Amino acid sequence: xxYLIAVCALFACTSAPACADKGFVRDAQYAAGVATLTVETxxxxxxxxxxxxxxxxLAQALKDGVPKAEAEARVMVxxxxxxxxxxxxxxxxxxxAALVLALQAGNEGALLPALAALVAAQDExxxxxxxxxxxx
Amino acid sequence: MSELVAxxxxxxxxxxxxxxxxxxxxxxxxxxxxxxPTPYLRAIKPDTHAQVDADITAAxxxxxxxxxxxxxx
Numbered sequence: 001x002x003y004l005i006a007v008c009a010l011f012a013c014t015s016a017p018a019c020a021d022k023g024f025v026r027d028a029q030y031a032a033g034v035a036t037l038t039v040e041t042x043x044x045x046x047x048x049x050x051x052x053x054x055x056x057x058l059a060q061a062l063k064d065g066v067p068k069a070e071a072e073a074r075v076m077v078x079x080x081x082x083x084x085x086x087x088x089x090x091x092x093x094x095x096x097a098a099l100v101l102a103l104q105a106g107n108e109g110a111l112l113p114a115l116a117a118l119v120a121a122q123d124e125x126x127x128x129x130x131x132x133x134x135x136x
Numbered sequence: 137m138s139e140l141v142a143x144x145x146x147x148x149x150x151x152x153x154x155x156x157x158x159x160x161x162x163x164x165x166x167x168x169x170x171x172x173p174t175p176y177l178r179a180i181k182p183d184t185h186a187q188v189d190a191d192i193t194a195a196x197x198x199x200x201x202x203x204x205x206x207x208x209x
Contacts, residue, residue: 029174029177030161030162032176032177033161033176033177034158034161034162034176035180036176036177036178036180037154037157037158037161037176038143038147038158039180040180040181041147041151041153041154042143042146042151043180043181043183043184044151045146045147045151046183046185047183047184047185047188050185050188051188051191051192054188054189054192055192055195058192058195058196058199062199068196068200071196071199071200072196075192075193075196079189082185086183086185089183092180093179093180093182096179096180097179097180100177100179103177104177122143123143125143126143126144126146129143129146132146
């Protein structure tokens with residue numbers, strides 16, 4: 001948990017204009033790196049959970065002996081519930097790409113807005129993921 | 137901020153190796169020694185949920201085709 005707190009502190013610091021000193025670029029590099037690691041791990045977990053939910057819906061449909069159209073509808077319920085999550089992942093990846101681009105281009109003026117956009121996108125994703133249980 | 141904590145907690149709960157990887161990366165940030173962040177400065181890989189949809193659709197089709205196909209003998 002302490003590492004999670006450290007990451008949160010990092011994001012909080014890099015989102016504040018007071019942190020815009022010469023160490024800021026390095027902090028931004030680590031913030032981007034942490035986001036790469038975190039979001040890719042989150043995606044793997046989310047995809048595994050998404051698959052498990054669809055498999056469970058299909059298995060239940062087969063067990064209940066419902067017609068194919070009903071089975072498809074049950075699977076579609078799962079897919080529709082997850083749509084906002086996949087859209088949120090796209091937003092996070094887009095924000096992260098903008099931050100990495102700014103870092104690679106040495107565009108320090110773009111770092112702060114890019115970081116703020118990334119944190120906002122991760123917040124939205126976190127809110128959505130909190131609605132789903134953990135991978136069984 | 138609470139959403140970010142919830143997000144990271146969710147990630148950690150779903151991937152036990154996550155904390156270890158994160159620890160290595162943060163060591164470099166906090167001590168000027170250790171892991172270089174440069175390898176992580178790349179695009180995030182796209183998610184693979186579309187592949188899941190394709191797999192489940194195929195499984196559903198196969199299951200119902202098998203049900204509807206009369207067995208010989």
